[in-house]
Amino acid sequence: MRALPLLLCLALPSCTGLPAAVAGRIPEAERVGAPPPLVPLGPLLSQADAPGTPDPGPALSGRAAALNARAAALRRPVLSPAEARRLSGGVETGPLS
Known part of the structure; x- marks a missing residue:
């Protein structure tokens, strides 16, 4: 008995036609x-x-x-060896002055 209201709520939308937003996209010849x-x-x-x-x-x-x-070109190193050495040194974290 408790499922009857739920069933009615689910069945009610089937009584209507297509919404205007959907019906407007279907060409008349196809409809x-x-x-x-x-x-x-x-x-x-x-x-x-x-x-x-x-x-x-x-x-x-x-x-x-x-x-x-293209894949081989993308696999090339992005940094030059000098840039890689400079970046591998890290960031100096001494006190700020």
């Missing part, structure tokens, strides 16, 4: 038009595996080489 047709999956998969589709291997290997070059 009132026919649903898109369902197509069989077999022909789509056969087109994807067809020999006429270009091999992405060379393009991907070129992109991989470019990314590896």
